[in-house]
Amino acid sequence: xxxxxxxxxxxxxxxxxxxxxxxxxxxxxxxxxxxxxxxxxxxxxxxxxxxxxxxxxxxxxxxxxxxxxxxxxxxxxxxxxxxxxxxxxxxxxxxxxxxxxxxxxxxxxxxxxxxxxxxxxxxxxxxxxxxxxxxxxxxxxxxxxxxxxxxxxxxxxxxxxxxxxxxxxxxxxxxxxxxxxxxxxxxxxxxxxxxxxxxxxxxxxxxxxxxxxxxxxxxxxxxxxxxxxxxxxxxxxxxxxxxxxxxxxxxxxxxxxxxxxxxxxxxxxxxxxxxxxxxxxxxxxxxxxxxxxxxxxxxxxxxxxxxxxxxxxxx
Amino acid sequence: xxxxxxxxxxxxxxxxxxxxxxxxxxxxxxxxxxxxxxxxxxxxxxxxxxxxxxxxxxxxxxxxxxxxxxxxxxxxxxxxxxxxxxxxxxxxxxxxxxxxxxxxxxxxxxxxxxxxxxxxxxxxxxxxxxxxxxxxxxxxxxxxxxxxxxxxxxxxxxxxxxxxxxxxxxxxxxxxxxxxxxxxxxxxxxxxxxxxxxxxxxxxxxxxxxxxxxxxxxxxxxxxxxxxxxxxxxxxxxxxxxxxxxxxxxxxxxxxxxxxxxxxxxxxxxxxxxxxxxxxxxxxxxxxxxxxx
Numbered sequence: 001x002x003x004x005x006x007x008x009x010x011x012x013x014x015x016x017x018x019x020x021x022x023x024x025x026x027x028x029x030x031x032x033x034x035x036x037x038x039x040x041x042x043x044x045x046x047x048x049x050x051x052x053x054x055x056x057x058x059x060x061x062x063x064x065x066x067x068x069x070x071x072x073x074x075x076x077x078x079x080x081x082x083x084x085x086x087x088x089x090x091x092x093x094x095x096x097x098x099x100x101x102x103x104x105x106x107x108x109x110x111x112x113x114x115x116x117x118x119x120x121x122x123x124x125x126x127x128x129x130x131x132x133x134x135x136x137x138x139x140x141x142x143x144x145x146x147x148x149x150x151x152x153x154x155x156x157x158x159x160x161x162x163x164x165x166x167x168x169x170x171x172x173x174x175x176x177x178x179x180x181x182x183x184x185x186x187x188x189x190x191x192x193x194x195x196x197x198x199x200x201x202x203x204x205x206x207x208x209x210x211x212x213x214x215x216x217x218x219x220x221x222x223x224x225x226x227x228x229x230x231x232x233x234x235x236x237x238x239x240x241x242x243x244x245x246x247x248x249x250x251x252x253x254x255x256x257x258x259x260x261x262x263x264x265x266x267x268x269x270x271x272x273x274x275x276x277x278x279x280x281x282x283x284x285x286x287x288x289x290x291x292x293x294x295x296x297x298x299x300x301x302x303x304x305x306x307x308x309x310x311x312x313x314x315x
Numbered sequence: 316x317x318x319x320x321x322x323x324x325x326x327x328x329x330x331x332x333x334x335x336x337x338x339x340x341x342x343x344x345x346x347x348x349x350x351x352x353x354x355x356x357x358x359x360x361x362x363x364x365x366x367x368x369x370x371x372x373x374x375x376x377x378x379x380x381x382x383x384x385x386x387x388x389x390x391x392x393x394x395x396x397x398x399x400x401x402x403x404x405x406x407x408x409x410x411x412x413x414x415x416x417x418x419x420x421x422x423x424x425x426x427x428x429x430x431x432x433x434x435x436x437x438x439x440x441x442x443x444x445x446x447x448x449x450x451x452x453x454x455x456x457x458x459x460x461x462x463x464x465x466x467x468x469x470x471x472x473x474x475x476x477x478x479x480x481x482x483x484x485x486x487x488x489x490x491x492x493x494x495x496x497x498x499x500x501x502x503x504x505x506x507x508x509x510x511x512x513x514x515x516x517x518x519x520x521x522x523x524x525x526x527x528x529x530x531x532x533x534x535x536x537x538x539x540x541x542x543x544x545x546x547x548x549x550x551x552x553x554x555x556x557x558x559x560x561x562x563x564x565x566x567x568x569x570x571x572x573x574x575x576x577x578x579x580x581x582x583x584x585x586x587x588x589x590x591x592x593x594x595x596x597x598x599x600x601x602x603x604x605x606x607x608x
Contacts, residue, residue: 018433019440026453137585141578143529145536145549146570149556153567157559164559256444257533261556271445272537275452283452291441 004306008299016295023287024068027280028061068284077285082277087285091267095289097168098266101189101259102251104182106244108190113197120198121205122228132198139195148188148261155184166262185262189255193247200243204236211235238308245301249294329590336586339579346576350395358389360546369562378568381551382558390546391569397547398576401462402527406520408466409527413473414516418504420474421481432478435471443468443526444533451539458541465530469523476519480512514591521587525580532573548573 052058059067071078077087120129156164166185171178208214209232217227256268263269267286274282331337349356364384372379378387420431438446450464484490485508493503534540535549543550548569555566 014433015436015440018437022437023449026449137581138578141525141529141581142574143532143536143570143577145533145552146566146574149552149559149566149570152556153559153563157563250442256448257537260537271448272539275448275539278452280452283449287441287445287449290445294442295440 005303008302012295012299016292019291020069020072020288021065023284023291024065027284028064072284072288077288078281080274080282081279083279083282087281088289090270090282091285091289094265094267094270096170097264098252098255098259098268100168100171100178101182101185101255101264101266102248104186105189105193105251105255106248108186109192109194109197109247110244112190112194114201116194117198117201117205118228118233121202121209124206129202132195132202136195136199139192142192143257144188144192145257145261147191148184148258151184151188152261164262166264168265185255185258185264188258188261189251197240197243197247201236201240204239205232208232208236238305241305241308242301245297245304249297249301252290252293252297326587326590330583330586333586335582339582339586342575342579343583346395346572347399349392350399353392353396356389356392358386358392360385360389360393361544362386369558369565371562372564372568379562379564381562381565382554387551387565387568390551391548391572394546394548394551394569395572395576397458397541397545398528398531398573401458401465401531401541402524404462405465405527405531406469406523408463409469409523410473410516410520412466413470414477414509416470416474417477417479418481418509421478422485422500422504422508428478431474435474438467439471443530447530447534448537448539451534456539456542458545461531461534461540464534465527468530469527472519472523473516476515477512480515481508484508484511518584518588518591521580522584525577525584528573528580529577 057064068078075088079085080087080090083090116128116132116135120126120132123129152164155162162180162183164184166181169178169181214227214232217231218224252267255266256271258264259266259268260272267290271283271286271290273279274286330340362385364380367376367380367384368382370376370380370384376386376388378391381387381390416431416435420428441449446468447461447464450467451460454460454463481504490503490507493507498507531540532547532549532552535547536553537549538553540549541547551569552566552573555562555569558565
């Protein structure tokens with residue numbers, strides 16, 4: 001098992017290295033180079049020279065790259081140009097907000113997705129089943145930013161139950177306040193993916209329902225509730241774990257749009273600010289951190305899957 | 316050629332036979348026509364009438380007016396042009412780069428396969444929206460940048476689908492026959508295998524249109540897509556969001572058109588996958604679920 005985990009970790013190295021090199025090279029290739037952004041568009045030649053020397057941009061490309069990579073491995077992405085603070089510190093301030101939203105959204109999508117999937121798998125062709133297939137088709141088509149706007153209109157503008165802009169309130173400090181602030185963004189993300197989740201789970205439930213062990217269980221006279229609840233669900237949930245993991249990874253990296261709709265102070269909004277102010281060290285830092293989290297979660301899911309499912313050979 | 320024409324007609328006929336895909340097709344055709352002939356319609360997307368700002372839907376302004384008194388319906392129709400051009404260009408880039416990658420990787424295998432597919436994996440290492448944003452950070456904000464950024468995120472799906480198709484055809488008799496008669500690899504890839512791979516590629520084109528429109532709108536919504544004077548759906552939702560109290564229709568109505576367009580491409584893609592390849596519940600658009608979460 002340890003060998004399996006180590007090997008998976010080793011496989012990650014080239015992907016991470018290639019992707020971070022690509023990110024670095026992209027920024028290096030910016031027309032006018034990062035220096036234009038640092039010194040400002042109206043900088044005099046002297047100012048440009050000073051900034052070039054200060055940030056070490058006059059050194060050979062490979063030296064600059066090696067230096068950046070070595071620092072990045074140690075978690076040092078340099079100073080934010082606009083924020084005048086270490087990039088990692090700025091990201092660290094935003095990360096808890098993003099993680100809290102990711103967990104909340106995952107819970108919402110499971111709470112909606114699992115019961116719907118079970119109900120529709122047990123009665124294929126029923127009205128619930130037909131609603132589900134329409135729902136999952138819609139889920140892919142309705143943009144989250146529009147869904148979020150509709151939710152704000154109903155719950156914040158009309159009913160005035162919830163705030164239209166969500167602040168980050170740590171759940172251990174003020175659980176009720178945290179839930180009030182998380183409700184709309186988590187619902188937006190949750191509604192969006194619950195259709196996809198439900199469809200995957202439904203498909204694996206339906207194939208399990210046809211399995212021999214189900215017939216055996218029925219012929220033994222086991223109550224249907226026990227067959228579904230204990231035997232089938234356990235097997236069907238296995239492939240489902242992968243989907244849930246992928247989804248969480250996406251919430252961390254890809255909740256940029258939802259964070260923007262609710263002006264939620266997560267890492268996605270930090271990245272948008274960084275892009276609009278051309279703060280290149282911050283852009284690099286945000287993307288590399290998201291990338292690492294994204295890949296780490298994917299790997300954790302793989303390992304967990306191999307651990308839970310004894311049929312997977314992890315030697 | 317005649318044979319191809321009749322085949323196309325029969326597929327079109329079967330598409331129209333289903334209510335869902337017929338509606339989707341009608342909607343897309345009308346929105347495309349409106350976008351093409353927008354200049355001939357009695358609509359002006361830039362005429363400002365400040366006295367008339369933020370007025371709700373009426374007989375003269377069916378979708379109401381925006382914060383500068385411009386007609387929202389006109390901006391939605393001209394915005395369709397922006398969306399369709401950007402999405403179409405992006406899908407073209409994705410196909411023109413992705414299909415040859417898949418052809419070469421699948422045909423030769425070995426180190427070429429490994430190298431090309433690792434390159435594709437790197438494109439997949441980040442969620443599409445982040446990758447597109449990073450590209451725009453480099454290229455600067457413009458319609459061309461949005462088009463390229465969205466296009467690059469679509470390369471992996473074309474590469475993978477083409478490669479999978481090549482792998483199933485590679486050892487078929489008609490391919491090895493061309494090889495035996497001394498046909499070059501290039502001839503074999505582009506003249507023998509590619510013509511037999513059109514249907515999954517075509518399905519992917521339709522599906523990716525919906526993803527590209529969604530992604531372009533998301534970028535504009537974030538304020539990094541097509542820059543402001545050009546009307547775009549994402550930008551309208553972005554501005555409309557600031558006027559939710561005074562003018563709820565401002566964000567809601569363009570959003571309906573955007574959603575219907577995305578859904579229509581999606582419905583058509585599924586229907587085509589079903590018709591051309593018999594994939595009923597195909598896992599379509601591998602990156603769709605992460606595009607705008």
